[in-house]
């Protein structure tokens with residue numbers, strides 16, 4: 001059986017964890033939830049660090065824990081990246097990377113070289129940790145975890161301690177990991193933007209329980225359990241660059257069911273891109289708009305309607321071909337347009353963000 005099957009129960013005064021997860025064998029699974037919801041505790045259960053956790057854990061068919069046995073922490077082939085990179089201060093970057101690898105039974109220098117390339121840290125190898133920026137330290141910490149050829153990578157808010165420019169600097173490396181890694185990655189985050197950029201699969205945790213889990217786009221547009229995302233409510237579309245209008249510096253991205261124009265990201269035609277469309281940037285019309293500054297207009301069908309957090313607002317899910325978008329509209333506008341399930345609407349998309 002491939003993927004990760006995890007079932008854990010654990011109880012502390014004031015908090016209990018009771019989860020059952022079935023996660024894909026490859027790609028990034030985001031664990032998303034408010035502070036204190038149990039995300040770190042869940043990672044620690046998976047790593048075998050929570051000795052009182054009862055349950056069962058299978059990683060790509062291998063039993064790491066069940067009622068009769070528990071693989072000790074040091075024998076679990078996993079990498080763990082924390083919020084703050086804890087590097088040995090007296091060792092160079094290379095010394096830090098080699099430290100872990102040397103302790104492995106089958107030292108694998110190919111994995112070490114690959115990790116150095118993947119995180120772009122070749123030029124840093126002979127520096128001491130105190131001569132690295134926060135982003136560079138974190139790249140070294142990720143490379144150190146990957147150098148051990150793990151079969152599972154756990155990342156606990158790896159960007160949380162970095163400022164915005166440092167986050168932007170490290171993001172391309174994480175996206176590169178996303179494209180190339182063959183192993184599952186569990187990535188804890190508070191940040192909707194990081195999740196939208198990196199994740200394939202989403203697990204929403206609240207108060208020690210799994211509230212939702214599934215493919216990212218499907219889970220983001222669930223209205224039976226709208227995610228408490230506020231201004232970040234929206235969806236992602238997997239698209240490709242379809243055309244470029246050089247005169248106007250625009251590019252057309254094509255997704256299943258439609259196309260959207262966006263400022264030209266200077267990417268080749270045919271290149272896959274992930275597009276994020278926020279609900280607050282989507283408005284609805286009952287008729288095709290004649291003149292508007294909004295050039296992205298799609299024909300769709302209202303698929304579901306739900307209350308938003310504010311009593312004056314609604315979230316409307318619209319089916320555009322096989323894809324779905326969310327629109328945040330006022331209750332008054334929805335009443336004026338007689339918005340109802342099944343109705344044909346024109347969806348105006350004010351802006352889209354390309355996650356490249």
Ligand SMILES: Nc1ncnc2c1ncn2[C@@H]1O[C@H](COP(=O)(O)OP(=O)(O)OP(=O)(O)O)[C@@H](O)[C@H]1O
Pocket residue numbers: 012013014015033034035036037038039040041042
């Ligand atoms: N060893 C422990 N003993 C008792 N309670 C604990 C212990 N470790 C964590 N907790 C409590 O368990 C709950 C979940 O903590 P956890 O660190 O897993 O949350 P989290 O979702 O990772 O939070 P954050 O996003 O703030 O890091 C919290 O209420 C925390 O105070």
